[in-house]
Amino acid sequence: MKQWIEKQRYLIDFTLASLARRKTRNLGLLGVYILLVFVLASVALYTHALRIEAGKVLAASPEVILQRLVAGRHDLIPPGYIDRVGRIRGVQKKEGRLWGYYYDAVVKANYTFMVPNAGGVEKGEIVVGPALERSRGLAAGNGISFRSYSGKLHTFIVADVLPQASELVSADLVLMHEEDFRAFFDYPSGHFTDIALTVANPLEVRNVALKLSAALPDSRPILRDEVLRTYASIFDWREGIVLALLSAAILAFGILAWEKASGLSADEKREIGILKAIGWETGDIIKMKFWEGLLISLTAFLVGFVAAYLHVFYYAATLFEPVLKGWSVLYPRFQLTPHIDGLQVATLFFFTVFPYAAAVLVPIWKAAITDPDAVMRG
Amino acid sequence: MIELSGIRKAFNQGQHNEYWALNGIDLAIEANKVTALRGPSGSGKTTLLTLVGCLARPTEGRVRLKREDISGLPERFLTEIRRRTFGFIFQQFNLIKGLTALENIILPAYPTGQPRRELLERAETLLANLKLGHRRDAKVEWLSGGEQQRVAICRALINDPEAVIADEPTANLDTHLAKEFMAILEALAGEGRTILLTSHDPLVVESAVVDRVVDMRDGVIVDCG
Ligand SMILES: Nc1ncnc2c1ncn2[C@@H]1O[C@H](COP(=O)(O)OP(=O)(O)OP(=O)(O)O)[C@@H](O)[C@H]1O
Ligand SMILES: [Mg+2]
Numbered sequence: 001m002k003q004w005i006e007k008q009r010y011l012i013d014f015t016l017a018s019l020a021r022r023k024t025r026n027l028g029l030l031g032v033y034i035l036l037v038f039v040l041a042s043v044a045l046y047t048h049a050l051r052i053e054a055g056k057v058l059a060a061s062p063e064v065i066l067q068r069l070v071a072g073r074h075d076l077i078p079p080g081y082i083d084r085v086g087r088i089r090g091v092q093k094k095e096g097r098l099w100g101y102y103y104d105a106v107v108k109a110n111y112t113f114m115v116p117n118a119g120g121v122e123k124g125e126i127v128v129g130p131a132l133e134r135s136r137g138l139a140a141g142n143g144i145s146f147r148s149y150s151g152k153l154h155t156f157i158v159a160d161v162l163p164q165a166s167e168l169v170s171a172d173l174v175l176m177h178e179e180d181f182r183a184f185f186d187y188p189s190g191h192f193t194d195i196a197l198t199v200a201n202p203l204e205v206r207n208v209a210l211k212l213s214a215a216l217p218d219s220r221p222i223l224r225d226e227v228l229r230t231y232a233s234i235f236d237w238r239e240g241i242v243l244a245l246l247s248a249a250i251l252a253f254g255i256l257a258w259e260k261a262s263g264l265s266a267d268e269k270r271e272i273g274i275l276k277a278i279g280w281e282t283g284d285i286i287k288m289k290f291w292e293g294l295l296i297s298l299t300a301f302l303v304g305f306v307a308a309y310l311h312v313f314y315y316a317a318t319l320f321e322p323v324l325k326g327w328s329v330l331y332p333r334f335q336l337t338p339h340i341d342g343l344q345v346a347t348l349f350f351f352t353v354f355p356y357a358a359a360v361l362v363p364i365w366k367a368a369i370t371d372p373d374a375v376m377r378g
Numbered sequence: 379m380i381e382l383s384g385i386r387k388a389f390n391q392g393q394h395n396e397y398w399a400l401n402g403i404d405l406a407i408e409a410n411k412v413t414a415l416r417g418p419s420g421s422g423k424t425t426l427l428t429l430v431g432c433l434a435r436p437t438e439g440r441v442r443l444k445r446e447d448i449s450g451l452p453e454r455f456l457t458e459i460r461r462r463t464f465g466f467i468f469q470q471f472n473l474i475k476g477l478t479a480l481e482n483i484i485l486p487a488y489p490t491g492q493p494r495r496e497l498l499e500r501a502e503t504l505l506a507n508l509k510l511g512h513r514r515d516a517k518v519e520w521l522s523g524g525e526q527q528r529v530a531i532c533r534a535l536i537n538d539p540e541a542v543i544a545d546e547p548t549a550n551l552d553t554h555l556a557k558e559f560m561a562i563l564e565a566l567a568g569e570g571r572t573i574l575l576t577s578h579d580p581l582v583v584e585s586a587v588v589d590r591v592v593d594m595r596d597g598v599i600v601d602c603g
Contacts, residue, residue: 003491279461
């Protein structure tokens with residue numbers, strides 16, 4: 001056992017030494033390899049995190065949202081409208097919601113002003129999302145003024161900052177009291193933005209929607225499941241495009257790796273011959289090359305993956321912006337919550353590390369089983 | 379120690395360029411003696427060395443090592459026999475570039491998995507014996523021809539083999555270095571090692587160290603000494 005360990009150490013030592021001896025070539029290869037893992041991992045991490053975010057956003061939203069349409073456009077819900085919804089079987093709760101967008105010219109950002117249905121925000125106070133905390137440098141206890149669309153300045157005290165749990169849900173949110181909301185936007189009293197319906201049984205959602213359409217022809221029910229499906233198809237489509245673009249890179253890497261592997265340099269062949277002649281077994285040489293392949297691909301995988309992780313979760317996937325812009329159907333710009341999926345990592349690992357290790361081993365095998373007598377002839 | 383009987387060796391057998399480099403060799407190489415193979419270029423000397431040293435297998439005939447037939451053994455066993463029994467000194471030295479003298483010397487011992495400290499000690503002793511101790515950490519490509527050969531000799535001896543095989547050991551050396559090599563050879567013979575070498579060099583084949591000269595021509599032995 002001790003001998004076996006010692007032997008593996010010798011093999012790894014020798015491998016490291018021979019990697020170092022062909023520094024430029026190996027570094028070049030490692031660079032390309034890392035880049036490949038980085039890009040693939042970035043796409044994977046990004047799409048996965050987006051799906052999770054979207055799931056969270058929608059988990060927090062009600063099963064059905066009812067909007068009123070006037071001339072085909074979204075309009076306010078007038079007083080008394082909620083009662084006209086009447087009693088529909090399966091609907092547990094119906095409540096009017098108040099929310100709207102506000103453009104902050106100071107930092108050139110859009111906020112979502114909202115009145116929490118559960119209440120909890122006092123008059124004159126607001127609760128802000130983490131994005132505002134950052135961009136406007138707010139903390140609990142600070143005061144902040146917004147100029148309303150009518151031109152009047154309204155001042156609020158920040159009572160609290162929402163937790164970072166999911167930025168997509170809460171980043172640009174400003175929660176306020178109903179009276180403040182109506183005063184700020186000059187919102188006519190008794191009117192609401194839309195109606196949220198809670199349906200406990202998912203099988204009944206469709207029925208409820210049909211009944212709503214029948215009872216209120218000027219309304220449009222929006223189902224959470226449908227939104228979810230739309231998001232999913234947008235994500236899949238984008239991911240598909242990125243992967244299609246990437247396939248060229250993957251192919252190039254494949255060719256490179258194959259070339260390196262099958263095109264054993266004359267130097268390497270000579271070395272293998274020498275090692276065999278002086279008493280190394282075919283198995284030893286293959287083990288050595290196996291260590292080499294493993295070291296290179298593991299390094300590439302680790303470095304590439306960590307870089308991708310930082311890129312996606314700490315630098316907001318900046319490098320992807322041109323291609324991935326369309327993903328911001330959710331929000332113009334946001335920070336993703338770090339999330340890693342074991343299966344995804346395993347898949348990525350399998351598709352990047354395994355082919356390389358194999359590509360390196362195949363030709364070595366061929367070289368290693370040839371007779372070593374060629375070394376006698378210089 | 380080694381007996382060859384009815385040895386024939388073909389290259390590219392069955393192809394249009396089939397060539398029989400050895401054509402019926404019968405030879406017994408005695409233990410603890412220095413045997414030299416002599417003959418014109420292309421007569422098959424190197425080919426014969428590769429068969430004796432288990433670097434290649436004969437196309438026909440038998441190789442016996444200490445009465446045991448080894449011509450039919452699978453590759454793994456041949457490798458082990460080669461590692462334990464033979465040390466090789468190649469004409470081109472065949473050191474691995476980028477590694478130091480010391481690292482080159484201990485390479486043949488890696489598959490045995492012996493502790494590194496022991497290996498290094500042994501290698502240092504060998505280097506010191508050949509007056510090369512001061513060059514032990516030099517990369518081999520910076521060594522002179524004579525120094526490279528001495529490193530190659532140390533490497534051949536690291537596993538303490540019974541037999542040493544050398545192909546044209548003085549071909550790349552000047553007269554002075556060739557004489558030094560013969561002195562080393564004499565010392566090895568004095569330690570009781572079996573030595574088999576090939577050479578055109580009169581300095582080698584006519585030396586008193588060589589016990590027996592075998593003459594070859596066109597893949598057969600014309601004078602077995
Ligand atoms: N791999 C090979 N394929 C084909 N022919 C070969 C091969 N190796 C050797 N030969 C041929 O076999 C013959 C004997 O070669 P060998 O190297 O044994 O001669 P040698 O006596 O050592 O010659 P030298 O004194 O020039 O070293 C030569 O004609 C050579 O061309
Ligand atoms: Mg020769």
